[in-house]
Amino acid sequence: MASASSPSLDVATPERVALTLPVAGIGYRCLAWLVDATLLFFFWVTAYFIFSLLVSDVLGVFQGLSGFAQTVLAVGFFATQWLYWTLAEVFFHGQTPGKRLLRIRVVRVDGSPIGVYESAVRNLLRAVDFLPAFYAVGTLSMLFTRQHRRLGDLLAGTVLVREERFDLGKYTAAAQASAQALPTVLPAGAGPLASEEVELILAFLERAKWLEPDARRQLGTRMVERLGGLAEEERAAVLASTQATEEFLRARAQAVR
Amino acid sequence: MAESLPAFVGRRRPDWEALQELLARQRAGTVRLEELRRLDTLYRRAAADLAHAQTFYPGTDAHRFLNQLCGQGYAAIYQPPRDRWLAVRDFFRREFPATLRAEGRFVAVSASLFILGLLLGALVVLLEPRGAELLVPQGVRDHVAAGRMWTDDILSVAPPNAVSSGIATNNLTVVIFTFASGILLGLGTVFTLVNNGVQIGAISALCAREGLGLKLLDFVSAHGPVELSIITIAGGAGLIVGQALIDPGELPRAQALALRGKVAVKLVLGCAPFLAAIAMVEGFISPGSLFPTALKALLGLTLGGLFWAYLLRAGRDASLSSTSLRWAMASSRLR
Numbered sequence: 001m002a003s004a005s006s007p008s009l010d011v012a013t014p015e016r017v018a019l020t021l022p023v024a025g026i027g028y029r030c031l032a033w034l035v036d037a038t039l040l041f042f043f044w045v046t047a048y049f050i051f052s053l054l055v056s057d058v059l060g061v062f063q064g065l066s067g068f069a070q071t072v073l074a075v076g077f078f079a080t081q082w083l084y085w086t087l088a089e090v091f092f093h094g095q096t097p098g099k100r101l102l103r104i105r106v107v108r109v110d111g112s113p114i115g116v117y118e119s120a121v122r123n124l125l126r127a128v129d130f131l132p133a134f135y136a137v138g139t140l141s142m143l144f145t146r147q148h149r150r151l152g153d154l155l156a157g158t159v160l161v162r163e164e165r166f167d168l169g170k171y172t173a174a175a176q177a178s179a180q181a182l183p184t185v186l187p188a189g190a191g192p193l194a195s196e197e198v199e200l201i202l203a204f205l206e207r208a209k210w211l212e213p214d215a216r217r218q219l220g221t222r223m224v225e226r227l228g229g230l231a232e233e234e235r236a237a238v239l240a241s242t243q244a245t246e247e248f249l250r251a252r253a254q255a256v257r
Numbered sequence: 258m259a260e261s262l263p264a265f266v267g268r269r270r271p272d273w274e275a276l277q278e279l280l281a282r283q284r285a286g287t288v289r290l291e292e293l294r295r296l297d298t299l300y301r302r303a304a305a306d307l308a309h310a311q312t313f314y315p316g317t318d319a320h321r322f323l324n325q326l327c328g329q330g331y332a333a334i335y336q337p338p339r340d341r342w343l344a345v346r347d348f349f350r351r352e353f354p355a356t357l358r359a360e361g362r363f364v365a366v367s368a369s370l371f372i373l374g375l376l377l378g379a380l381v382v383l384l385e386p387r388g389a390e391l392l393v394p395q396g397v398r399d400h401v402a403a404g405r406m407w408t409d410d411i412l413s414v415a416p417p418n419a420v421s422s423g424i425a426t427n428n429l430t431v432v433i434f435t436f437a438s439g440i441l442l443g444l445g446t447v448f449t450l451v452n453n454g455v456q457i458g459a460i461s462a463l464c465a466r467e468g469l470g471l472k473l474l475d476f477v478s479a480h481g482p483v484e485l486s487i488i489t490i491a492g493g494a495g496l497i498v499g500q501a502l503i504d505p506g507e508l509p510r511a512q513a514l515a516l517r518g519k520v521a522v523k524l525v526l527g528c529a530p531f532l533a534a535i536a537m538v539e540g541f542i543s544p545g546s547l548f549p550t551a552l553k554a555l556l557g558l559t560l561g562g563l564f565w566a567y568l569l570r571a572g573r574d575a576s577l578s579s580t581s582l583r584w585a586m587a588s589s590r591l592r
Contacts, residue, residue, distance in 0.1 A: 117526075128437040164321065166322040
């Protein structure tokens with residue numbers, strides 16, 4: 001319901017089902033990049049400290065070996081600009097440490113895992129996406145493409161997808177032991193609810209703990225009334241306390257007939 | 258009428274969790290062969306559940322969970338072939354040079370753009386000495402005016418921007434940028450090539466005027482030929498990308514881009530080890546006067562010649578021999 005308007009990656013699998021994976025937006029990507037950039041920064045700081053521990057006069061060494069130092073710096077720059085991202089994406093199934101933390105992943109536009117070429121392309125293109133500073137070009141590209149892809153993703157044919165955490169337990173959670181003493185009435189002859197109503201009730205029950213008491217009671221009452229089908233005295237019993245209301249709703253959502 | 262959502266989830270959940278667990282182990286690389294069969298079965302069942310959820314419980318968390326689960330299973334089962342070291346060897350033996358020969362006209366266009374810039378820059382400075390004020394960075398000009406080479410102390414000069422001063426600065430930035438800016442409809446690549454050509458041409462002409470020509474030759478001759486070749490190849494790759502954008506042919510632009518991007522990046526990846534090797538030459542041999550100019554020039558020409566001989570010859574007969582092998586096998590089977 002909630003994800004209907006957000007962009008997604010549609011994949012037709014050989015099993016003839018259509019997958020719809022949620023695409024990671026700019027916020028996720030920005031945070032993941034920050035994590036990776038911080039890691040790289042600390043790597044260079046550590047490298048610098050180790051180097052200056054071994055060699056006291058750092059600047060003097062650089063000037064003395066200008067040609068060699070340039071080579072080392074070029075290789076180091078290369079490593080940060082490219083090797084880190086590419087190696088991580090190839091060996092950790094499309095995830096750098098930052099992406100793993102944010103639970104996003106690079107995949108091809110057909111949903112399959114990326115290979116060396118795709119990763120190499122999208123990370124080489126960072127040079128252009130970064131222009132003129134802090135991924136301005138990349139951000140514009142993400143704003144104007146449907147699946148939030150930067151130029152590197154367009155060229156490599158890749159998308160970033162998001163992985164969500166789901167708690168399936170909420171569908172089958174047993175009633176709390178304390179509440180089982182209360183009699184739960186179910187309207188006679190009521191069939192199973194439509195899946196939207198089940199979702200609605202379960203979403204409410206999940207959040208109920210954190211609601212203000214008044215709002216909690218009001219929402220519960222409205223839910224019960226929406227379901228309907230209760231006789232007058234049953235309704236009074238169900239609405240007597242929030243506990244009874246929620247117990248009724250849970251039983252109603254999980255009714256299997 | 259379908260069963261209720263909680264009943265469906267409750268009934269099928271053990272299978273999904275088993276699949277989740279198998280997928281996690283598959284990612285960690287600790288799955289045995291018979292478990293792979295089970296993974297396949299479970300994936301197919303989950304796909305059927307997804308189809309069921311799509312029909313009867315669209316938009317619910319259970320549906321989205323199944324989407325994600327099947328996405329992960331799909332990724333695990335339909336993996337691209339894993340590239341091993343053998344593939345790397347094959348890439349450099351055959352694929353990279355063959356790709357370069359197939360896309361030779363792009364490299365040729367890139368080279369002519371670069372040479373065009375080179376001639377323009379040199380001509381401007383030779384005909385109108387004050388043109389150097391426009392084309393050559395201030396730091397370099399100061400050094401030349403003082404009769405010294407800026408390459409004597411590269412780090413203290415720190416040229417103003419890495420893209421523009423082609424010789425002295427970071428070759429990698431130049432190479433990557435020359436390729437990557439092809440995504441700007443190829444204009445970025447064209448600009449980078451011409452601009453680098455103009456810079457190098459202008460600097461050379463300035464040095465020649467001020468009597469530093471030999472010193473410049475001393476510095477660039479060892480690594481110049483290979484390095485400029487690599488920049489040219491990267492330029493060719495950038496032009497491939499630009500062409501895919503401007504003229505995608507019968508494919509949609511996005512697909513043409515992804516298809517040609519793969520070809521282009523093969524050219525760039527192939528250059529990487531040569532670029533690293535030539536960086537070592539530039540770091541150790543080019544600066545200073547450890548080696549005489551003649552030796553450096555000889556080395557540069559030899560390396561350049563070897564590089565192009567490799568590009569133009571390597572793997573040329575490989576396809577021939579493999580077809581003849583297949584032919585031999587076929588004929589032996591006929592007998």
